[in-house]
Amino acid sequence: MIPLAQPLITEEDKVLVVETLGSCRLAAGERVRAFEAAFAAYVGARHAVMTSSGTAALLAAVAALGIGPGDKVITTPFTFIATVTAILHAGAVPVFADIDPVTYNLDPDGVARAMAVHPDAAAILVVHLYGLPAAMPEIARLARTHGLMLIEDCAQAPGAAVDGRAVGTFGDAACFSFYATKNMTTGEGGAVVTSDPEVAERVRRFIDHGQSERYRHDSLGFNLRMTELQAALGLGQLRRLDERNARRQAHARFYDAAIVNPHVTKPLAPPGLRHVYHHYTLRVRDREGFLWHMAAQGVCCGVHYPRTVPQQPLFRRVRWEGLPQPEAEAAAAAVVSIPVHPALSQGDLERVAEAVNAFQPRV
Numbered sequence: 001m002i003p004l005a006q007p008l009i010t011e012e013d014k015v016l017v018v019e020t021l022g023s024c025r026l027a028a029g030e031r032v033r034a035f036e037a038a039f040a041a042y043v044g045a046r047h048a049v050m051t052s053s054g055t056a057a058l059l060a061a062v063a064a065l066g067i068g069p070g071d072k073v074i075t076t077p078f079t080f081i082a083t084v085t086a087i088l089h090a091g092a093v094p095v096f097a098d099i100d101p102v103t104y105n106l107d108p109d110g111v112a113r114a115m116a117v118h119p120d121a122a123a124i125l126v127v128h129l130y131g132l133p134a135a136m137p138e139i140a141r142l143a144r145t146h147g148l149m150l151i152e153d154c155a156q157a158p159g160a161a162v163d164g165r166a167v168g169t170f171g172d173a174a175c176f177s178f179y180a181t182k183n184m185t186t187g188e189g190g191a192v193v194t195s196d197p198e199v200a201e202r203v204r205r206f207i208d209h210g211q212s213e214r215y216r217h218d219s220l221g222f223n224l225r226m227t228e229l230q231a232a233l234g235l236g237q238l239r240r241l242d243e244r245n246a247r248r249q250a251h252a253r254f255y256d257a258a259i260v261n262p263h264v265t266k267p268l269a270p271p272g273l274r275h276v277y278h279h280y281t282l283r284v285r286d287r288e289g290f291l292w293h294m295a296a297q298g299v300c301c302g303v304h305y306p307r308t309v310p311q312q313p314l315f316r317r318v319r320w321e322g323l324p325q326p327e328a329e330a331a332a333a334a335v336v337s338i339p340v341h342p343a344l345s346q347g348d349l350e351r352v353a354e355a356v357n358a359f360q361p362r363v
Contacts, residue, residue, distance in 0.1 A: 054177025
């Protein structure tokens with residue numbers, strides 16, 4: 001079976017982790033600081049603060065920007081739920097705007113409409129879904145013009161860029177994930193990136209029990225720190241991120257040319273956007289039939305995501321706002337991701353494309 005995702009761990013990665021085990025320093029220390037410096041430099045920001053997960057990064061960024069009870073945050077309904085639960089955990093209110101049907105990211109016109117209906121909104125939380133940057137120049141302009149804070153969820157997009165400018169550098173803070181299946185991994189882990197030193201300091205306090213110095217606790221916080229073992233693995237993974245993203249892009253180009261089935265719609269990357277293909281996501285007629293067909297052909301696929309966030313049962317019980325989201329709902333009913341990860345061989349790619357091309361919808 002060809003897997004949908006496959007972490008790549010090199011011998012150098014293993015050496016870095018074993019050396020860290022031998023150092024007897026396992027909690028956050030010099031390797032975490034080295035990883036923070038290297039990742040900030042990679043993104044092009046002044047500061048990076050490593051966290052225990054991408055979800056922790058989102059929680060910390062929202063808290064560090066002072067978003068709290070009753071504040072309205074405009075965001076996408078088509079994302080992993082952690083994007084939105086970070087807003088809820090702060091006591092804030094998600095305001096959903098619809099997505100662009102081509103990119104699956106927030107539609108700037110939808111954001112503008114949401115802002116018109118909710119002029120008291122405090123922030124925008126934008127997601128770079130599947131590794132494709134959102135329309136950041138337009139969304140950042142809206143945020144600046146109306147005085148809203150801007151947070152980027154870059155969990156699926158390390159290395160993605162808009163006209164050469166890295167995602168994670170457009171907003172007040174940006175959040176990354178290093179989960180096992182991401183473009184680079186520390187097993188679990190995440191980062192908050194910012195060029196504002198005060199925001200960085202507030203993130204550091206939030207993930208370290210609110211400490212400003214040893215045993216001085218100035219604010220409420222949690223233990224959401226990254227370990228030295230995670231950071232050691234992250235340092236090795238970061239060195240190969242561009243190379244592995246390039247392999248993902250090459251695999252996507254192969255699919256672009258090889259998949260010719262009229263019953264599926266291939267992803268598009270608008271000009272100027274550097275897509276790093278965390279997922280290669282098709283829109284398919286008869287998705288259930290497609291999933292059965294691909295499994296029978298020995299190809300694992302995934303659905304990211306089968307329902308919008310407001311369609312989740314949780315959102316029957318929590319407060320949220322939003323305009324109609326027909327594009328997000330249509331995408332949730334039709335999307336399916338095929339393997340694009342860098343461990344795929346040419347033979348794997350050909351098998352996947354052949355399987356996609358052989359699919360015939362039942363209706």
